[in-house]
Amino acid sequence: MEKHYKKILKDTEERVASRLRAQEMDEKSPCYGGFYDTNRMVQAKYTIICVEPMITLYCNPDSRYYRNPLLAWRAELGLAYIRSVQHENGLFDYVTCNFLSAPDTAFCIGFFIPLYEYLQKKQERTGEEESFLKRIGEIVHDGAYGLLEGGFHTPNHRWAIASSLAKCGVLFGDKKLADSADSYLIEGIDCNADGEFAEKSAGNYNSVNNDAMLMLSEARGDAQYEQHTIRNLYMMLTYWEPDGSIFTANSTRFDKDRLVYPLSYYIEYLAMGIKYEIPEFLGMCNTIFDIIEEKRIFSPECLIHLMLHPEYRRFEYVGRYEQPDFTRFYEDSGILRARKGNYSYTVMREKSNFLYFHNGTSKLEMKVAGSFCEHRAFKAETMEILPDGTAHLHQTMRGWYYLPFEEKPETSDWWKMDQSSRRKKLGPDMEIDVYVAPAECGIDIRVVTNGVQGAPWRVELAFSGIAYMASEHVMLPVNGSEVLVIKDRELEAYNEKDSLLIGPGFGEHRFTEGKEDSETKTPGAATVYFTDYTDFDHTIRIRNRRDLEEKLLEER
Structure with a gap:
C-alpha cells in the first residue's frame, strides 16, 4: 500500500511539526520536555503519543526528519519527562482520573512496544538509536512489571493489561510476565457472536480491543484471539454511515454520538486482510483512504506498524469496499x-x-x-x-x-x-x-x-x-x-x-x-x-x- 504509506508519512511529519510547539521547553518547569494537550495539561500518555512518532520519523529514511539531531534532542527531552513521572513501581498516572494505574500504564507502554520492537530488530543502529532503544526499553520494562500489581475499572482494561503482559513476556524473556496474562484471560473474551465487545464502543474501544487481541495472538502464537478481531471487523463493515463516519449512538462510553471516522481500524483491516486474504477488509483499507481524501482529514497514526511490517507497505490491492444494501x-x-x-x-x-x-x-x-x-x-x-x-x-x-x-x-425520616x-x-x-x-x-x-x-x-x-x-x-x-x-x-x-x-x-x-x-x-x-x-x-x-x-x- 505504497500510496497509503506516503500519505501516512506526510501526515506524521505534519503532526510532529505541529506538536513541537506544545512541548514545554522551560528547564525550570517540572514538565520540562513534556507536551501540553488541548486542555493545557502535561502527562505521560499524551507525551508518549507525541514522542513515539518523533523517534519513528528519526529512524525513517524516507522522512525529511531522518536522523535530524534537533528532533532527536527534543525526543530525548520527552523521554526524560516520561521517565521522571513513572513511579518506582513502573506505573503511570492518568491525571484526570486514575493514579498508579495499571490499565493506563498498559496503554502507555502499548504505544512504545512497536517502536521498541522495531529498534530491537534494526540491524545497524546509530548511537542515538541505541539511546532510544535503551530509554524506551527501560520505560516499557518497568511498566510491564508494574502491571503485575493489576487493577482495572472497565472491560477493555483487562485486555490492555493482558496483551501488554504477554507481549512483554516475549520481549524480555520472562515467563512470569507472560503467564500473568492468564489471570485476565481466564475470564473469557467479552466479544459476542455478533462481533461486539461489552462496551459497544464502535468509535473507540472496539478498536482498542482489536489491537489487544492481535497482540495476544502474536505474543502467544495462538490465532484464537484474533478471531474476535475478525468478527468485529466484519461487524464494522455495517457500522459506517453514508457520510463515511462510524455509527456511535449505541456506545456505552465517551464516544457515544461523536463524529468519528474509521481511521483506527485501518491497520487491523490491513493486517487481517493480508493474513486471511479477505477482500472486503483489503477493500476497506482503500475506502478508508477515500474517506480521508474526501473529508480532508489526517490519516491514521500507524507509521511505525508499516515500518515494523514492511510487507504491509509492499502489498497492493486495487479494489474498494462498496457498502451494499x-x-x-x-x-x-x-x-x-x-x-x-x-x-x-x-x-x-x-x-x-x-x-x-x-x-x-x-x-x-x-x-x-x-x-x-x-x-x-x-x-x-x-x-x-x-x-x-x-x-x-x-x-x-x-x-x-x-x-x-x-x-x-423506626423513624419518621423519609430518607x-x-x-x-x-x-x-x-x-x-x-x-x-x-x-x-x-x-x-x-x-x-x-x-x-x-x-x-x-x-x-x-x-x-x-x-x-x-x-x-x-x-x-x-x-x-x-x-x-x-x-x-x-x-x-x-x-x-x-x-x-x-x-x-x-x-x-x-x-x-x-x-x-x-x-x-x-x-x-x-x-x-x-x-x-x-x-x-x-x-x-x-x-x-x-x-x-x-x-x-x-x-x-x-x-x-
Missing part, C-alpha cells in the same frame, strides 16, 4: 443496522433514542417520550424481527404506588425509612409497541400505546445537518434551537444536497418538555414534536427525497 440484526447487541440506496437506518433496544435515520448529509433521531410513574421515555425491553423485515420493539411500563407500612417504622419493605399497590401498566418497517425509499414507524388513557405523550424528532424546514404552514431556516409541534400532513427537512420527508404530523397538546427528570432534547438539533394523548396508534413515514427522485429517473 443490507439488513443486519445483531440480536445479542440489541441493534438492527440497515443500508439502502443513499440512506441507512438503525433501530436499538434499551435506548430512548431508539431510531436513527442518516442520508449522508443529515440525520434524524426519534424518541417516544412522556411521563408515566418513574418512566420518562420509551426504552424497548424486547426487540424482534418479523417475517417481513419489520423491527418490533416492546416495553411494558409498570405502574405502582407505595402503601403505608403495616407497622410503625432513612426502608422503602423497599413497603407493600405496593400495582397498576395500571402502559404497553408501548413500536414497529419499524422497511418501505420504498424509506421506512414506516408505527407507534401504539395501550393500557393508560389520557396521558400526554410525544414523538420527538431531532434533526441534525439540515438548513430548512417546510410544511403546508411552515417555512423557515433552522439553527438547531427550534422546538416545533407540527400538525401538517408532511414536513420536509432539507439542506442543499438532500431532504427528508416526514409525516403525517399530529399535535393534540404542547406538553413537550415533560415532567422533571425528563431527558433533554438533543443539543444543537432542530426538534419537531408530534403529540397526542394515550391510547393512540399512529404511523409516521420517513422518506429520503433523493432516493425518490432517483427512482423516478430510473422509471423514465
Whole structure:
C-alpha cells in the first residue's frame, strides 16, 4: 500500500511539526520536555503519543526528519519527562482520573512496544538509536512489571493489561510476565457472536480491543484471539454511515454520538486482510483512504506498524469496499443496522433514542417520550424481527404506588425509612409497541400505546445537518434551537444536497418538555414534536427525497 504509506508519512511529519510547539521547553518547569494537550495539561500518555512518532520519523529514511539531531534532542527531552513521572513501581498516572494505574500504564507502554520492537530488530543502529532503544526499553520494562500489581475499572482494561503482559513476556524473556496474562484471560473474551465487545464502543474501544487481541495472538502464537478481531471487523463493515463516519449512538462510553471516522481500524483491516486474504477488509483499507481524501482529514497514526511490517507497505490491492444494501440484526447487541440506496437506518433496544435515520448529509433521531410513574421515555425491553423485515420493539411500563407500612417504622425520616419493605399497590401498566418497517425509499414507524388513557405523550424528532424546514404552514431556516409541534400532513427537512420527508404530523397538546427528570432534547438539533394523548396508534413515514427522485429517473 505504497500510496497509503506516503500519505501516512506526510501526515506524521505534519503532526510532529505541529506538536513541537506544545512541548514545554522551560528547564525550570517540572514538565520540562513534556507536551501540553488541548486542555493545557502535561502527562505521560499524551507525551508518549507525541514522542513515539518523533523517534519513528528519526529512524525513517524516507522522512525529511531522518536522523535530524534537533528532533532527536527534543525526543530525548520527552523521554526524560516520561521517565521522571513513572513511579518506582513502573506505573503511570492518568491525571484526570486514575493514579498508579495499571490499565493506563498498559496503554502507555502499548504505544512504545512497536517502536521498541522495531529498534530491537534494526540491524545497524546509530548511537542515538541505541539511546532510544535503551530509554524506551527501560520505560516499557518497568511498566510491564508494574502491571503485575493489576487493577482495572472497565472491560477493555483487562485486555490492555493482558496483551501488554504477554507481549512483554516475549520481549524480555520472562515467563512470569507472560503467564500473568492468564489471570485476565481466564475470564473469557467479552466479544459476542455478533462481533461486539461489552462496551459497544464502535468509535473507540472496539478498536482498542482489536489491537489487544492481535497482540495476544502474536505474543502467544495462538490465532484464537484474533478471531474476535475478525468478527468485529466484519461487524464494522455495517457500522459506517453514508457520510463515511462510524455509527456511535449505541456506545456505552465517551464516544457515544461523536463524529468519528474509521481511521483506527485501518491497520487491523490491513493486517487481517493480508493474513486471511479477505477482500472486503483489503477493500476497506482503500475506502478508508477515500474517506480521508474526501473529508480532508489526517490519516491514521500507524507509521511505525508499516515500518515494523514492511510487507504491509509492499502489498497492493486495487479494489474498494462498496457498502451494499443490507439488513443486519445483531440480536445479542440489541441493534438492527440497515443500508439502502443513499440512506441507512438503525433501530436499538434499551435506548430512548431508539431510531436513527442518516442520508449522508443529515440525520434524524426519534424518541417516544412522556411521563408515566418513574418512566420518562420509551426504552424497548424486547426487540424482534418479523417475517417481513419489520423491527418490533416492546416495553411494558409498570405502574405502582407505595402503601403505608403495616407497622410503625423506626423513624419518621423519609430518607432513612426502608422503602423497599413497603407493600405496593400495582397498576395500571402502559404497553408501548413500536414497529419499524422497511418501505420504498424509506421506512414506516408505527407507534401504539395501550393500557393508560389520557396521558400526554410525544414523538420527538431531532434533526441534525439540515438548513430548512417546510410544511403546508411552515417555512423557515433552522439553527438547531427550534422546538416545533407540527400538525401538517408532511414536513420536509432539507439542506442543499438532500431532504427528508416526514409525516403525517399530529399535535393534540404542547406538553413537550415533560415532567422533571425528563431527558433533554438533543443539543444543537432542530426538534419537531408530534403529540397526542394515550391510547393512540399512529404511523409516521420517513422518506429520503433523493432516493425518490432517483427512482423516478430510473422509471423514465
